[in-house]
Amino acid sequence: MTTWDSLYARRATRMRASEIRELLKLLDRPDVISFAGGIPDPALFPAREFKQAYSDILGGPEAERALQYGISEGSIRLRQWIVEHMGELGVSCNLENILITSGSQQGLDYIGKLFLSEDDTALVQWPTYLGAVQAFNAYELHFERLEPRANLEARDYLARAEEKGGAVKFAYLSPDFANPTGLSLDLEERKRILSLAGDLACAVIEDAPYQSLRYDGEPVRAMLALDCDCNGGIENSRTLYCGSFSKSLSPGLRLGWICAASEVISRLVLIKQASDLNTPVLNQEAMARVAETKFESHTARTNAIYRDRRDAMLAALEKHMPAGTSWTRPEGGMFIWVELPEELDASDLLERSVETAKVAFVPGRAFHPDGSGGNTLRLSFSCADTGKIEQGISRLGALISETVMSRQ
Amino acid sequence: MTTWDSLYARRATRMRASEIRELLKLLDRPDVISFAGGIPDPALFPAREFKQAYSDILGGPEAERALQYGISEGSIRLRQWIVEHMGELGVSCNLENILITSGSQQGLDYIGKLFLSEDDTALVQWPTYLGAVQAFNAYELHFERLEPRANLEARDYLARAEEKGGAVKFAYLSPDFANPTGLSLDLEERKRILSLAGDLACAVIEDAPYQSLRYDGEPVRAMLALDCDCNGGIENSRTLYCGSFSKSLSPGLRLGWICAASEVISRLVLIKQASDLNTPVLNQEAMARVAETKFESHTARTNAIYRDRRDAMLAALEKHMPAGTSWTRPEGGMFIWVELPEELDASDLLERSVETAKVAFVPGRAFHPDGSGGNTLRLSFSCADTGKIEQGISRLGALISETVMSRQ
Structure with missing residues (x-):
């Protein structure tokens, strides 16, 4: 062979x-x-807190459920915590707006799978998170450079995407303390990109694994929150927010989430179902307990x-x-x-x-x-x-x- | 929107x-x-055993490593157990022949991603495991019916695949107590399919989640083991074996594996890296402990x-x-x-x-x-x-x- x-x-x-x-x-x-x-x-x-959480779950009446298959959407208790967390970021949403993923990396893979046909285009910043490039590459796309500080003309992007045989499907950004530059987008830049995405009729992927790691300065409103503000709520928003517990509590449980319009989440749930059925319930329940008390x-x-x-x-x-x-x-x-x-x-x-x-x-x-x-x-x-x-x-x-x- | x-x-x-x-x-x-x-x-x-395992890991010197990112290939200790387990099934292999996946469902998704371009063909039995159809569907393939009891002619399959604009990439089977029929393939049928795959120059996907659930009768040699027997070892074998802990110890940890030639595994590792970085180390270490003592x-x-x-x-x-x-x-x-x-x-x-x-x-x-x-x-x-x-x-x-x- x-x-x-x-x-x-x-x-x-x-x-x-x-x-x-x-x-x-x-x-x-x-x-x-x-x-x-x-x-x-x-x-x-917080190893001590995780030890306690696993011990409580596996020693109690929840053990059988925690060791069984679970629903593809993710555990209700953990999604409930995320709904409240997103609320604090200015995003009013419900359980059906959340999909639990195995780290936010899996969210990027699923987003590529849902949106990208061969020769479609994604807009990304240079430099950008390498893992996003790797995740999207599997879907045979083209990358175009997005420069939030420059004058952005939708018609240039549209023409180039068409030349390449596809369409602009989304703009991918990490607006808070990006890997690798550490830089954030200010309010003006966030609005400019949302407006460009509107002109392009494409989605916006807000990759926010470092969101909670702010050491000084004032928080800038999440792009999904700005999108909800402008368009009357999450169901009319074009932004998919990718969150993560990896940088705040632990990367080892591989837990992240996507928050978006329920129509998009329901599609991503089908992808999750076909690709790994569900993220481990045990880990989700343990993370919910630690997040509730310790985040x-x-x-x-x-x-x-x-x-x-x-x-x-x-x-x-x-x-x-x-x-x-x-x-x-x-x-x-x-x-x-x-x-x-x-x-x-x-x-x-x-x-x-x-x-x-x-x-x-x-x-x-x-x-x-x-x-x-x-x-x-x-x-x-x-x-x-x-x-x-x-x-x-x-x-x-x-x-x-x-x-x-x-x-x- | x-x-x-x-x-x-x-x-x-x-x-x-x-x-x-x-x-x-x-x-x-x-x-x-x-x-x-x-x-x-x-x-x-075995909830009690899992409780003990999580407690030992999170209360001991391994806690930091178990809660951190891990390597995409999977934990060495768990892969070592799998190497020995595969040895008992007649497959002589090493760590580099094993990729840990988040359930064997994820293995099927990655196999689709690695092999299937649009309009390629996969051979499957009717009836077949619905989850495999769902996983492969994302890669826009065609299904052809594989009937292990019939006369199989490679040239018919090749012609039909070509007509459809692609090639036959693999035959997918669940030879032991298949979902949904409960039926197994006998030795003759396994050999016939390996021989057909040789004529087609395609891979064989041996989906074996129920392998250890035998209640009577004599075990039939795994298709990967037969392939190794004929072709001088796993590095020359065309079979990818998908194993799972879901039906034996617990589905909730979402742990499975692929065992195959190291060249194929190294490609699948790249897919894993880009799609979710790694399966949770904590779960792998807990499963290794329970499998070692209790399987x-x-x-x-x-x-x-x-x-x-x-x-x-x-x-x-x-x-x-x-x-x-x-x-x-x-x-x-x-x-x-x-x-x-x-x-x-x-x-x-x-x-x-x-x-x-x-x-x-x-x-x-x-x-x-x-x-x-x-x-x-x-x-x-x-x-x-x-x-x-x-x-x-x-x-x-x-x-x-x-x-x-x-x-x-």
Whole structure:
């Protein structure tokens, strides 16, 4: 059987390993300070609360139901919590507006499956979340660049999509503390994109896994909330909101959700039913219990810790980075995005950084569907304490300074 | 936003709610004896063992890892157990031949995604597992009927697939105690299908969720094991084996696996990465602990109970069904398949059965991609005790007898 390649679907040619995931395997060395992984600090997980929740469920009358198949829509108790959470974000909705997904990544896959025929177009920002590109790629689409700060003309997008043999199906954005830049969209930008989507008659995908990780500044209204404001409620809204428990309580339970018009949710439920029947009821029930009692206090506690780490990293960058280097100053999330002098390549730098400075990061090219961004890199401050952050950025700054000097 | 339909992908037209799942919601009435749901008896789940496992993991040094993201391939400890389990089935393999999936349903979705381009062909038995039809439908294929007892000519299938604009990508079968018929393929039939797949140069999907639920008779060698025997090992085999913990230990953790050549597994890992990153590590670690200590003894205990229920149902059918009705005599699994006299329609019968006899089952048409099978029905004996089985089949037999008489 040496002919596997000839049996694969056409889409298989677009499936590639995440460079970042492969990179992370190499960078997992005890002597290296890593700012590479974009994951929450596992020391902050509420393990005690989860232990109690699993014990209560499996030791009580709910055990049989928790270990059985469940409904594809997701557990009522967890959806109820999400309905209230969405209400706090300005989105008035009901149980039938929520689908529980196995992490918000699964939400992106299902959205691709529901909307994208071959040669359709999705609008995305550059740089963008790599996992979204991977999820959508399975559906053989084209990407067009969305630049929220520029003048956006629907007719240009429509013409290009038609040239490519399909239609613009959605705009995909992460408006709060985006991976990889850490940047948020302001109110004006959010409204401009909703208006563009109206002109394009396409959907908007609001990917919001970092939404609750705000460390300062005022919250900006969710795009789904703005859409509901303008159009008389969620049933008339074109926005699909993808939420996640991964960055707030735990990624290990793989729990996220999509909140949207019930017509769209009912379609996504059919996709869920055909693709994995349901997300584990046991995990949903455990998450509901922990979210009900701990979401507020836990995110307040972890946000204070992440805020200190962000501040430490910003201070260290200020102190150690040479002139000609710039970076973002995010109000939340896990990432700072660095632009090096144009002549530097972050992939080359990484190799030397791991060998000599013993510091790891992710080169920024991976986040650009067009392969640009060679002089950019992503730093994550979520998993290192403030001492390690000062130490690591100091060593990285010295290496970059040396590199700049040697080229002058 | 009233234009959702125009935004959906072409494949959305093929997504329909499972008639069975919708039906089960209606049939969930305390006054009805249900032989409809094809699910394990929740009273038999090893809840105590799962409680202990979750408590050990979340109270110990593994908690942080169990609540964090994990690798897409799946937990090493659980894959190690599966490697040994596959070894007992005659398949010599390694960790890189196993992908953990969120139930074997997810395995079917990923297999569709990897192999099927629009207008490709899959060969399936009639009747067949409805969930497989739903999973594959998303990839816009054609189904051709595979009849393991007939003379199979590769050239006929090749010509028809080409006419339809694609190629035969795989044959899908459930060789052990299939849903819905309860029937197994004998050694000769398994070999015949492997040989046909060789002539077609296509893959074989061996869907084996009921494999460990054998109540009597001799085990028949797994198709993957036969393929390995003939072709010098798993790396040269064309068979993908889909296993599941859902019918043996618990469906609620949503854990299954695919076992195949490492080249295929590495492709499926990329699909997993892009679609939900990984199956929850916590659940995998808990399942590994329970499987290691309890799989043998637990399946022996539950098989004894299911055997009694099957025997009770077969005895009751013998006693209460009128002449002209026939049924299968499965050696394992959860299902008995009934053929009514040709002039009867099982959907009509169900309506009256629920109202007057207070007995529920699933009409067989749902399992036929071509809409045939109107006079067939599926009975599940997994969730009712032997007393209820005698009572329910007695009432159903009386109703069928009446119906036959009234038409004479």
